[in-house]
Amino acid sequence: MGMRRGTNLPRMGDFNQSVILEAIRQSGTGLSRTELVEATRLSAQTVTNITRRLLADGLIAEAGRTINGPGKPRVTLRMIAESRYSVGVHLDPAVMTFVLLDLTGAVVRRITTRTPVADPRRIVDAMAATIGSLIDASGVDRNLIAGVGVAAPGPLDAERGTVIDPPKLPGWHRVPLRAVLAEATGFEVTLEKDTTAAAVGELWTRHGPPDDSFVLIYLGTGIGAALARDGEVVRGSSRNLGEVGHIIVDPDGPACMCGYRGCVEVVCTPQAIVEQAEAAGVFPDDREVNDPEAVDTRFTQLCERAASGDVAAQRVLRQAAAHLAVLVAALTNMLDVDRVVLGGPFWSRLAPVYLQELPARLERLSATRAVHTLPVDGSVVGDDVGAVGAACVVLDSVLSPRTSDLLLET
Amino acid sequence: MGMRRGTNLPRMGDFNQSVILEAIRQSGTGLSRTELVEATRLSAQTVTNITRRLLADGLIAEAGRTINGPGKPRVTLRMIAESRYSVGVHLDPAVMTFVLLDLTGAVVRRITTRTPVADPRRIVDAMAATIGSLIDASGVDRNLIAGVGVAAPGPLDAERGTVIDPPKLPGWHRVPLRAVLAEATGFEVTLEKDTTAAAVGELWTRHGPPDDSFVLIYLGTGIGAALARDGEVVRGSSRNLGEVGHIIVDPDGPACMCGYRGCVEVVCTPQAIVEQAEAAGVFPDDREVNDPEAVDTRFTQLCERAASGDVAAQRVLRQAAAHLAVLVAALTNMLDVDRVVLGGPFWSRLAPVYLQELPARLERLSATRAVHTLPVDGSVVGDDVGAVGAACVVLDSVLSPRTSDLLLET
Numbered sequence: 001m002g003m004r005r006g007t008n009l010p011r012m013g014d015f016n017q018s019v020i021l022e023a024i025r026q027s028g029t030g031l032s033r034t035e036l037v038e039a040t041r042l043s044a045q046t047v048t049n050i051t052r053r054l055l056a057d058g059l060i061a062e063a064g065r066t067i068n069g070p071g072k073p074r075v076t077l078r079m080i081a082e083s084r085y086s087v088g089v090h091l092d093p094a095v096m097t098f099v100l101l102d103l104t105g106a107v108v109r110r111i112t113t114r115t116p117v118a119d120p121r122r123i124v125d126a127m128a129a130t131i132g133s134l135i136d137a138s139g140v141d142r143n144l145i146a147g148v149g150v151a152a153p154g155p156l157d158a159e160r161g162t163v164i165d166p167p168k169l170p171g172w173h174r175v176p177l178r179a180v181l182a183e184a185t186g187f188e189v190t191l192e193k194d195t196t197a198a199a200v201g202e203l204w205t206r207h208g209p210p211d212d213s214f215v216l217i218y219l220g221t222g223i224g225a226a227l228a229r230d231g232e233v234v235r236g237s238s239r240n241l242g243e244v245g246h247i248i249v250d251p252d253g254p255a256c257m258c259g260y261r262g263c264v265e266v267v268c269t270p271q272a273i274v275e276q277a278e279a280a281g282v283f284p285d286d287r288e289v290n291d292p293e294a295v296d297t298r299f300t301q302l303c304e305r306a307a308s309g310d311v312a313a314q315r316v317l318r319q320a321a322a323h324l325a326v327l328v329a330a331l332t333n334m335l336d337v338d339r340v341v342l343g344g345p346f347w348s349r350l351a352p353v354y355l356q357e358l359p360a361r362l363e364r365l366s367a368t369r370a371v372h373t374l375p376v377d378g379s380v381v382g383d384d385v386g387a388v389g390a391a392c393v394v395l396d397s398v399l400s401p402r403t404s405d406l407l408l409e410t
Numbered sequence: 411m412g413m414r415r416g417t418n419l420p421r422m423g424d425f426n427q428s429v430i431l432e433a434i435r436q437s438g439t440g441l442s443r444t445e446l447v448e449a450t451r452l453s454a455q456t457v458t459n460i461t462r463r464l465l466a467d468g469l470i471a472e473a474g475r476t477i478n479g480p481g482k483p484r485v486t487l488r489m490i491a492e493s494r495y496s497v498g499v500h501l502d503p504a505v506m507t508f509v510l511l512d513l514t515g516a517v518v519r520r521i522t523t524r525t526p527v528a529d530p531r532r533i534v535d536a537m538a539a540t541i542g543s544l545i546d547a548s549g550v551d552r553n554l555i556a557g558v559g560v561a562a563p564g565p566l567d568a569e570r571g572t573v574i575d576p577p578k579l580p581g582w583h584r585v586p587l588r589a590v591l592a593e594a595t596g597f598e599v600t601l602e603k604d605t606t607a608a609a610v611g612e613l614w615t616r617h618g619p620p621d622d623s624f625v626l627i628y629l630g631t632g633i634g635a636a637l638a639r640d641g642e643v644v645r646g647s648s649r650n651l652g653e654v655g656h657i658i659v660d661p662d663g664p665a666c667m668c669g670y671r672g673c674v675e676v677v678c679t680p681q682a683i684v685e686q687a688e689a690a691g692v693f694p695d696d697r698e699v700n701d702p703e704a705v706d707t708r709f710t711q712l713c714e715r716a717a718s719g720d721v722a723a724q725r726v727l728r729q730a731a732a733h734l735a736v737l738v739a740a741l742t743n744m745l746d747v748d749r750v751v752l753g754g755p756f757w758s759r760l761a762p763v764y765l766q767e768l769p770a771r772l773e774r775l776s777a778t779r780a781v782h783t784l785p786v787d788g789s790v791v792g793d794d795v796g797a798v799g800a801a802c803v804v805l806d807s808v809l810s811p812r813t814s815d816l817l818l819e820t
Contacts, residue, residue, distance in 0.1 A: 155777050157781050210415065213646075225744060234639070235746075237623050237747055238746055238778055238781045240746045240777065240778045241744065246740070247744075248657075251663075251670065251672055258775065260661065260736065330656070333654065334651065335646060336646025336647050336648055336649070336650045336651040336652075336653075337646070338647045365656065367564075367565050367650065367653035367656075368648055368650045370574050370575075371567050371574070371648045
């Protein structure tokens, strides 16, 4: 029989240290000890003790004094951005994106390369080499790099650190990406679903309320979802939360290899939308494309045509938004979150039409419309959200408070 | 800008007290202080201090000594079942169920009554009167009753304590159930979705692992879901998590008033299944029923016929299981939980066919089948799970540790 674990003083200390560090980071311009007491509700003594430790560790610095009437001037404590770094990699079938972030989450350097075709070994070699170039070009001391985060399409085997069956990467099957890349680079490697990484990036970058709860819809080669609840990302039992590709959104849609019809996977993905546009005669030739790069190019053309007033292109995108609304409503009605975030590499191209179509459709389908509305926003991170998110996952494991960390180990 | 809150000693003390009380309750036969140290990982001094307080409050008692080799005998600490009680009410369109639970979660007394038709005022009056009879007949001191929990069909307005639009209770619209019932009974009233109450009841009754994570599918007049993560029920931002009635499970299904086709609501509910059985000629007459009581009766007949070998009846139920599998897979693929629990007032009748059909279908549709299997079980609480769960919600707020309670108030 299992028992809940309790908590104790050292656990409490670590947690409160993370809370303070996160408060300082989120403030941007820094906070005084008095402001930290107000923000965290911790005692002045606790704040003094913890900030002394953070100063000694070189993670924060005293950044100036503010005189505010009589009494002692307030000393502003600011995060030292250059005290730690992390690398984020986004493995996508067409493009690999690499970013180097400092401790504040700012992008110091960025590289993208074409994903080598097929052979996993070549992909991992290219990844390791590019990580090396990224760090060298930045001039950052390797010893200050906390680790490498890799965002990959799910599902993953988190325990073994393997990507199971990445779509459009047919050569991959249970490649032990985490171990191989750790060996090749000498860094600790964290493997995360691209969707989950995007949600971590969103939490890191948008300084929302501390109990921020959202579902993130990730628009990549596939469509996935992620969940944040009370300011923390929820990963699920096997870290595979968010596999929504076979939720049915169009009863009149095409057959899916799962045996059903009208799944997200065959209706809302870029490839499916490009096919719908081909069928609607949006493109001058009647060629049909399906390799990731060609789909990406046609997808851009489709969105450009819609923007320049092409009625057929607009109709295709509006219809895609209507189908995506069915998915989003299924998720928000099940999950009861505060808001919806859209992101991923295809998001910025879809944003003009989707932001116009989704909110009203979602409102109509919401089971809780009598109780609250559901704001719909684009991610603040942009198209690099996978790579930035993966780097944030590494910083997050260094910095962010998680209530579960309060519990004693079994 | 929002900040995460920290934690402090009093918060830690309350949390650890709940952890100890829950460990003693779950043990059933009681635990010694040494066993509590092992189970909770708390220090011996902390366990001694907290158990002293619980003994003084009359919630636990010393229940015997075990001599185990040389040294001091171990004193077993047991929960005093008669120290606190709670009342649970399940409001269903056809039947209202009332239970009185003791502090261990055992049902002391139970009453069911027919739900009066239409007028909400009469329903609340009948509810208050029956709660009175339930307590009187039990002989329990009213002062020992911690409160009344009411399980009702969602969505709810949790802030105002109102049921918004209960299906099949057409007279109801935003009835302030919590306030009216509190006034009529003199007890504190907690309003909870029936699905969420069922999940609380499941967690209370089945002593699973401390990080138990499951999705519960509630089979009532409507179909709903609930979620437990790491041993705690997840309620959602507006406490309305689990509205899954319009997830599409059958692209060939009938039209739904939401504008789509083949939603859970028109395919998997008892009324929908009875209609499918009527269309398949399972019943001798071609009458079509739709009031809750008649549907309930026909539903029982359908399940009995299937059990006694009627092929048409079996086919209808197997088909319903296949459609439910699509819902369950949508939820488990999104939520990534450890297991699936089925419950609610219609569950026990469906169990024989559903337990045979669901696991294999779910396995086939699972996005994580390469990583882990998904056990499917019936709730351990039985058909009264709504009422028992609602009473457990009240006990839960008295007893159970919640990591979020560790955080300082804003």
